Amino acid sequence: MRIFDGFGQRISLAMAGKKSPWGGGSDDGGTGDTPGGSQGGGDKPKGPRNPWLPPGGTSDDGRRAPNIEDIFKSRGPEGPRRSGGGGGPGGPNFRFPQRPGGKSWFPLAVVAIVGVGLLATSVHLVAPQEEGVVKTLGNYTRKMEPGLNFSAPFPIETVDVEDVEGVRSVRIPGNNNQAKLILTGDQNLVDLSYIVRWNIKDLANYKFRVVDPIETVNEAAEAAMRAAVAETQLDETFSGQGRAAIEMDVRERMQRTLDGYQAGVRVLGVEIEKADPPAQVVDAFRDVQVAEQNADAARNQAQGYAQQVLAQAEGEAEAFDKVYAQYRLAPEVTRQRLYYETMERVLSQTDKTIVETDNVTPYLPLPEIRRRSQQPVTTVTAPEGQ
Incomplete structure (x- = not known):
């Protein structure tokens, strides 16, 4: 506002015919003033140069009264314009470097950039x-x-x-804490989590046959797993052999489904990470498992005892057959030997006394006496003061 107020004052002075604050008038009270600010015809004007006039070699050397057009022509939108020639890079007088022939490098630079992009x-x-x-x-x-x-x-x-050769994997369910309940063939529920590994078999089909190949693999895996578990008993899903059969079945089912979709995917393998009962019945299920393990242990123990007794009986029967073969060759000798062996086996397990001379009491409790002599003697000490 101050700038425009100054402009107004200068314009009013010029219109009133008073002396310009920039000079251009005569020292004798204004006689001989001309519109160009000169004195006495061709004499050189006195006073400072008008700053609002553009530079250049004018006849009055720029010393004349300003007008409104000169003021606004000399000011740009951001302040007074700089006098002189070209400015810095990007200024109003910036020019692109020229080739030796005088032509600009700009068209060649554009062609080179476009060529590099195309290449x-x-x-x-x-x-x-x-x-x-x-x-x-x-x-x-x-x-x-x-x-x-x-x-x-x-x-x-x-x-x-x-x-196309890198192995990709998908985990179902994506969150380990999320339950994935599947119905088994014996109407039980099992919580399964598994990993499917796959890669690209046909890139064109993978790109253009299905909208979302990864989602297609997930859905095919879930459908195949539910179909395979529905044909399996609950106990088989917990055993190693049963899991291996389920994994092979799921892989084959998935490959058939994806080939029917022409998804361009090759299923490399399926791995069951977890097979547990539902969290709501896990305690009862563990009790059942413990009872089954105890029953299996007792069953195995009984089978072991039966096999031991059977082996012993078979050994005794074989030994009897050998003795009978010897008895047929020499009956009296074999009978006497069997008698001695039997008496030895029976008497070795009982207390006995053998008396072979006369004038001796027929019965002496020698084993009982020997047993009492081997027992420790207990000493009873009476308390003091009695």
Whole structure:
């Protein structure tokens, strides 16, 4: 506002015919003033130069009264314009460097940038474990094998490169704390979590046959697992052999389903991480398992005892057969030997006294006396004061 107030004062002074504050008038009271601010015709005007006039070699050397056009022409939107020639880089007088012939480098720079961009979108290096698919104006046209490949520049042709040999895995359910209850063949529920490993078999089908390949793999895995467990008993899902059979069955079912969808996916394997009863009945289920384990232990113990008794009986029968064969060869000798062996076996387990001379009491309790002599003697001490 102060700037414009100053402009108004200067304009009013000029219109009133008073002496300009920038000079341009005569020292004798204003006689001989001309619109250009000169005195006496061709004499050189006196006073300071008018700052509002543009630079240049005018006849009056810029010393004349200002007018409103000069004031606004000399000011830009951000302040007074700088006098002189070209400014710094990007200024109003900036010029692109020129070639030796006087022409600009700018067209060649644009052509070089465009050429580099076209070359970058036309050359493709595909790794050994990768494959690429080429789309021409959005439509699939061909594959790219590993190595150096070429295509039309973008946007005529676009190339998508994927790792087709890397193993990818999906965990079901995604959260380990989340329960995945599946109904078994004997109408029980089992909480299963498993991992499916897969890779890309056909990149073109993988890209263009299904909307979301990863979601398709998840849904196929869940459907195959439910179908396989529905044909299995609960106990088989907890055993190692039963789990292996379920994993193989799920893998085969998944591959058939994905091949029917032409999803371009190869199922490498299925691994069951956890197979537990539902959390609500886990305590009762553990009690049942403990009881079954105890029953199995008792059953195994009984079978072991039966096998031991049977082996002993078979051994005795075989020994009797051998004795009978000897008895048929020499009956008297074999009978006497059997008598001695039997008496030895019986008498070795009982207390006995053998008396072979006369004038001796027929019965002497020698074993009882010997047993009493071997027992420790107990000494009873009477308390003091009695």
